[in-house]
Amino acid sequence: MPLLKTAVNDSAIIHPPGFYIIGFETFHNISVYFIFLAFVYVITIVFNILLIYIIACDHNLHTAKPVAIVNLAVTDIILNTCTIPSMIKVFLLKDNFVPFNLCLAQMYFYYAFISLESFALAILSYDRLMAICFPMKQTSINTPRSMICIVGMTWVFNLGRVAYSTKIMTRLSFCKSVRVFSYFCDYAPVFRLACNDYSMHWSLASIFSMINLMAPFTFITLSYISILVTVFRMKSVSSRVKALATCVEHIILVAVFYIPISSRTLLFCQSSSQRQKGRRPLI
Numbered sequence: 276m277p278l279l280k281t282a283v284n285d286s287a288i289i290h291p292p293g294f295y296i297i298g299f300e301t302f303h304n305i306s307v308y309f310i311f312l313a314f315v316y317v318i319t320i321v322f323n324i325l326l327i328y329i330i331a332c333d334h335n336l337h338t339a340k341p342v343a344i345v346n347l348a349v350t351d352i353i354l355n356t357c358t359i360p361s362m363i364k365v366f367l368l369k370d371n372f373v374p375f376n377l378c379l380a381q382m383y384f385y386y387a388f389i390s391l392e393s394f395a396l397a398i399l400s401y402d403r404l405m406a407i408c409f410p411m412k413q414t415s416i417n418t419p420r421s422m423i424c425i426v427g428m429t430w431v432f433n434l435g436r437v438a439y440s441t442k443i444m445t446r447l448s449f450c451k452s453v454r455v456f457s458y459f460c461d462y463a464p465v466f467r468l469a470c471n472d473y474s475m476h477w478s479l480a481s482i483f484s485m486i487n488l489m490a491p492f493t494f495i496t497l498s499y500i501s502i503l504v505t506v507f508r509m510k511s512v513s514s515r516v517k518a519l520a521t522c523v524e525h526i527i528l529v530a531v532f533y534i535p536i537s538s539r540t541l542l543f544c545q546s547s548s549q550r551q552k553g554r555r556p557l558i
Contacts, residue, residue, distance in 0.1 A: 289448040293374040294465065298458040299365060309366040316359040323348040339413075339422040340402045346426045347395040347528075350388050357384035358459045378460035379441055386462060387437040389536070390487045394429040396532060397491035399525050400498040401425070407518050408505045436486075440479050447473060492533060499526075 302308060326348050330341045361381065365371045373381070405417040440462070447469035457464040466476040499522070506518050 287448075288446065289450045289470070290375050290445070291449050291453045293372050294378050294453045294455045294460065294468075296365060296371045296373060296457065296459060297454050298456055299362075299371070305366065309363060312359060313363055316355055316363075319355050320352060323352050337419060339417045339419050340399075340406075342419050342422040342426065343395065343398045343402050347392065347399065350391045350395050353384065354388040354392055357381055357388065362458060373460055378465065379444055381460045382444070382462055382465065383437055383441040385459065386440070386483075386487075387434050390433040390437065390483075391429060392532060393487050393491045393536075394433065395426075396525070396529055397494045398422070398425060398429070399528075400495040403522050403525060404498040404501060406521070407502050436483065440476075440483060443476065443479075447471060447476070488533070488537060492529075495529060 299305060327345055330336045330345055358381070361373070402417060402422075405413045409416070444462075444466060447466060448471045449468055450470040452468050455461065455464050455468070462476075463480055466473045466480075469476075502518075502522065506515050509515050509518070
């Protein structure tokens with residue numbers, strides 16, 4: 276790897292020209308992985324755009340639930356676009372260098388939209404809660420306008436919160452390694468390379484991980500507990516099956532999203548604990 280010349284600003288904070296993403300160096304049969312990754316990306320983009328187009332064109336679908344679905348689709352498109360094309364570029368062009376500002380931009384979009392996706396799943400559980408537990412009040416409370424307001428608040432909250440955590444990355448000096456052991460410009464692997472104190476970044480990463488995961492997941496869990504209580508109070512078996520059938524797709528989406536990201540967060544928390552004990556982090 277060629278040596279990098281660093282740029283020093285007026286506050287003696289050293290920012291390198293960029294970082295080298297080296298997470299893929301440990302992969303075996305990497306070509307198969309990238310073919311699969313490209314396939315998943317194309318399918319994700321095409322189907323989400325098609326879904327948005329169908330909802331936009333059909334006025335009968337301009338209700339609360341489709342608003343929540345469009346929110347999830349838009350979030351999914353941006354989340355995948357901010358990471359997968361750069362991964363494919365590494366494979367095709369054999370270029371794993373990411374400029375400093377572009378690295379921060381990728382970091383911002385990834386964490387902003389992974390947070391928004393988590394909240395989008397919680398919003399869909401709210402829609403199911405209203406539809407099954409409060410069917411008589413659904414049309415008056417859970418309106419398209421109220422759903423747009425809820426979605427808008429989650430966007431303002433998450434975009435602003437992640438903007439702050441990304442902005443403070445510029446306070447760090449990177450005077451040693453610029454090799455990021457991850458698959459993109461990941462928050463924790465980048466700030467671990469800093470020469471100065473990054474304890475604030477550790478604290479924010481831990482707190483925000485809980486906000487991203489625990490708050491929406493807790494709401495989803497409580498929503499489904501209420502849904503199950505309501506469903507099992509129904510006298511008709513067919514009504515129970517029909518009510519639960521409307522939740523199956525959402526439950527699958529929740530499992531697909533939360534299981535991998537929860538495992539990743541547990542690794543981060545474990546490495547944070549080891550750091551406090553003075554040992555080398557796992558990741």
